[in-house]
Amino acid sequence: MLEKVLVANRGEIAVRIIRALRELGRKSVAVYSEPDVDSPHVQMSDEAYCLGPAPPLSSYLSVPALLSAAAKAGAQGIHPGYGFLAENAGFAAACKEAGITFIGPSSSVIESMGDKLKAREAAIEAQVPVVPGARIDSDDDSSLLESAREVGFPLLLKSVGGGGGKGMRVVTREEDLLGAFQSARSEAEKAFANPEIYLERYLTDVRHVEIQVAGDSHGNAIHFGERECSVQRRHQKVVEETPSPTMTSELRDRMTSASLSLCRRMKYTSLGTVEFLVDGKGDFYFLEMNTRLQVEHPVTELVTGQDLVALQIRLAEGATLFPQEEVQFRGHAIEVRICAEDPYRNFVPSVGTLDSLVFPQGPHVRVDSGVKQGQSVTLFYDPMVAKISVWAQDRPAAIQRMKGALSELQVGGVKTTGPLALEVLEHPRFIAGEWGTAFLEGWLKDRGPGGGSPENQELSAILGAILRHHRERGALSLVQAKPEAGHTNPWVVQARREGTSRRI
Amino acid sequence: MLYYSQVAGQEHEVTIQGEGRHLRVKSKNGSSDVRIEPGSDGAGYCIWLGQVPHPVSVQGWSGSWVEFLVAGRQVRIQVETEIDRLMLQGEGETGPGTSTLNSVMPGIVTRLLVSEGDEVAQGQPLLLLEAMKMENEVRAESAGRIDALHVSAGDTVDSGAPLLTVVT
Incomplete structure (x- = not known):
């Protein structure tokens, strides 16, 4: 049994995992980047450790920082959530080496499923139908073009290392291929620390x-x-x-x-x-x-x-x-x-x-x-x-x-x-x-981009005018009160102000 | 106080009397008492028009534009006063032939794809702007020459910040 589990994530999914741990009677360890210190997932945990500054590479993607927090807390397991290191085989392997249970499949399964081409091969072996595609092995532009022509347009550029739409581009014309390829690569590198890109036929409206x-x-x-x-x-x-x-x-x-x-x-x-x-x-x-x-x-x-x-x-x-x-x-x-x-x-x-x-x-x-x-x-x-x-x-x-x-x-x-x-x-x-x-x-x-035509335009017009009037005529709105909104109830501020103006 | 509210290209005249939380509103459909209360959980507002409550959350103001959420719907409207309209008439155009491209979103400039003096074609990618882990290509709106770059790679920019100036 994993008595204490570190949740290597933030936001709603960290909260979700902490809830499950609590119901199972396991202790939770939260981690956070500096600006996330007051986040719900941190406050809900049994104990929490700061990983570093805001950029993900210095915090939620930092394997040394995560493993050191796990060691300090004495966590026996790590739940990666989704995104960040959830599908990083290296992280799963590093957990195993550190004697910590990675809550997910083995690093070799993550590796073969995370590598889109190996995953295709596994699917083919399991007699699961696949979409036509190709891997880009070199930085050479002509081999990229050749593979693209083989797969056929429109095609999809996908990051070999990750999912969630990051590092993904649809290319409909040959002349857009190179630009899309470069930006997909740099996005993939940042999101998954792996710039490799894979081409696939883009099936439309499936x-x-x-x-x-x-x-x-x-x-x-x-x-x-x-x-x-x-x-x-x-x-x-x-x-x-x-x-x-x-x-x-x-x-x-x-x-x-x-x-x-x-x-x-x-x-x-x-x-x-x-x-x-x-x-x-x-x-x-x-x-x-x-x-x-x-x-x-x-x-x-x-x-x-x-x-x-x-x-x-x-x-x-x-x-x-x-x-x-x-x-x-x-x-x-x-x-x-x-x-x-x-x-x-x-x-x-x-x-x-x-x-x-x-x-x-x-x-x-x-x-x-x-x-x-x-x-x-x-x-x-x-x-x-x-x-x-x-x-x-x-x-x-x-x-x-x-x-x-x-x-x-x-x-x-x-x-x-x-x-x-x-x-x-x-x-x-x-x-x-x-x-x-x-x-x-x-x-x-x-x-069109405008959209959102309100059902009742007259009502919207009236509410908008009231909001502007309220904002400028002696009343302090929530939006204006932004800097102190965290600590002061704006309605109290407003009452105070009304009281002051009456005295004057 | 007379307000001109523009909703989906249509103008509505709205008159509001009073100050503070109890007001009176008049529009072409009639008039009504207004009461402004804090919303449930102390968040946002509840604007009462007569006996009808309207929970409203303000997303933000930009000059005379306000964006708010009412009953799950996003509303973006311009609310002008007489004074706004007089001031607008005084504003001139910028010099012909130069246009400054402003960022439509806050983000981090990850890469500049052009240099000062470069000739660019319409639709040509100019720079990459990253926000929330997604990289966005900023493209030229029209053909021209890059007159000035106002940002460098690694800069964090706010929405509306000038990125570069193009001479057309």
Whole structure:
């Protein structure tokens, strides 16, 4: 049993892992970069250590700093979360060398699944269909072009070392290849410390469907059904749900048995996700396997009633999996990612202080958040600040519940993708379940960057005028009060000011 | 006080009387009492129009532009006063032929792809700007010559910061 586990991550996922550890009766050790010192994950932990300054390379990506914190705390295990070092085979190996259990598969499995080409080979061996592609071995421009021509345009540049859309580019024309290649390389190097890029045929407007799997160290493997993740922008998932509205039980059987055959072949001993592209004909292609906890795992938890993070920890301790029949599916779940980006101005990052923050509540509404009111959203880390997930007995009811939840969300000081998700949920194609991975970007292009036309313009005009009047006429607003907002209740400040002006 | 609110290209005239938290508002659809209260959990506002509550969170101000969230919807509108409009008339244009490219987002300049004096084509990548782990290519809006670079690699820039000046 791992009595004490270090959580090598930040934000909502660190909070999620600490919750699982607490429920299992294990002690948690949080780590943080200097600006994250007051973050929820730090305050929730049993003990916490500072890794270093804000840049990820000096903090959350620093293997020596993490291992030294683990040694100081006497942690027996390390949970990497997702992103950062979650799919870094070197880190898993370094943990093992230091005598610490890495909560994930073995470093050799991470290495072969993290290397997109080796993963393809493994998929082919396990008789899982794959997309045409090629690896770029040299820096030589002519060999790049040659491989690109072989694969064919449009093509996708992908980082060999990582996922999550980082280091990924779509190239439709030969003349854009070199520029896209260079910027993908530099992004990949920064995100995963590995600049290698891989080419793949870009299948347009297919669906992105993934299978949640788990394997144990006794040769068992089971699945937890699929997640539909086709609502994407720049390869970043925006809305995820399960079950997939277009899934048939025949296709699900084929996809889950392909995923399990890959798991068994790899001797996979942890939680993982096998990602596929599915076309309109019911053919599916292996995309990659994520050897870690997935951002969108809550939707699977909501329909199965399982705690996947607790399971992942138990598997690292050597537990035996329960039989497949114990995984029962009930109802429909949807997750929306809340990112600090302006969806009406080309998704520019929205940094600043979270002046106000109210999350939705209510039956079957789940919020995974790693931020609190008064905290700053900085440029150093992933823009995702929270996830909202809902469960309901069927898809229409889940959509209604999510619309209600999103209308309760209040975030001040920073713009988020919440309002965009609300528009997606109201889109006829989303409601009908008829869309592919090109749906969101196509729709955003058609409706222009302005978007967000308010339902009631007269009301917006009035509220805007009231806000300006309130801001300038003696009342101190939350936004103006920014520097001291963290420590002073602005309403108290306002009352004080009103009192003063009356005295004068 | 008379305000001109621009929403989706349409102008609405709104008159507000009073100060502090109790106001009176008039628009073409009639008038109503206004009460401004703190929102639930002490965050944001709850603006009452008569008997109807509207929870509002302000995302930010930029001059006369305000962005706020109401019932899960993002609203971006311009609210001008008479004085704003008079001041606007006095503002001139910058010199013909030069334009300064400003950053649309805060970020870190990771690489400059052009030097001062370079001739650039429309759509040519000029520099790479990294924000939240994503690298963004900043491209030339039109063909021209790079007159001045205002940033170097490694610089952190705010939204709206001048990046470079192009002579067209």
